[in-house]
């Protein structure tokens with residue numbers, strides 16, 4: 459399906475759509491994770507995947523002085539395992555390279571096995587870090603070097 463997928467920059471209408479849809483896509487109370495700063499402050503690096511003019515995936519990321527960080531990625535449930543997430547990451551990786559950064563990073567909840575498998579398939583190393591987000595709040599941490 460990725461042949462028909464168009465990756466483009468986020469617009470305000472997309473952000474508004476995602477804030478409404480996120481809980482369904484993620485299966486839990488997660489709308490707050492799409493903090494507006496990811497549109498207003500980092501929107502240049504936020505990406506939308508469209509198929510037949512329908513938004514089917516998003517990537518909210520940002521680039522620091524030395525790494526590209528993916529804060530939130532999500533694919534509409536009916537469009538998973540079709541390469542949409544991979545296409546979004548590939549585009550973000552291109553942006554990282556163009557910005558001169560050579561590392562990428564993302565995190566996920568411990569137990570999010572789908573995310574672990576996805577990141578490993580894309581060449582990330584995955585490790586569990588206890589207390590990463592504070593006492594008793596371990597996270598899976600994904601890192602990738604860009605040669």
Ligand SMILES: CC(C)(COP(=O)(O)OP(=O)(O)OC[C@H]1O[C@@H](n2cnc3c(N)ncnc32)[C@H](O)[C@@H]1OP(=O)(O)O)[C@@H](O)C(=O)NCCC(=O)NCCS
Pocket residue numbers: 483484531532533534537538539540541542543544545564565566570571572573575576577579580
């Ligand atoms: C994780 C997520 C972003 C993956 O997106 P996707 O578009 O379905 O992934 P892709 O189709 O690009 O998958 C690329 C490869 O990753 C691996 N992969 C992806 N999802 C997987 C899963 N659930 N289980 C096992 N492997 C998986 C596979 O190797 C896959 O290649 P294949 O389908 O040819 O075998 C998507 O499942 C999602 O939105 N999940 C809910 C939100 C979430 O967990 N976000 C990540 C938190 S950091």
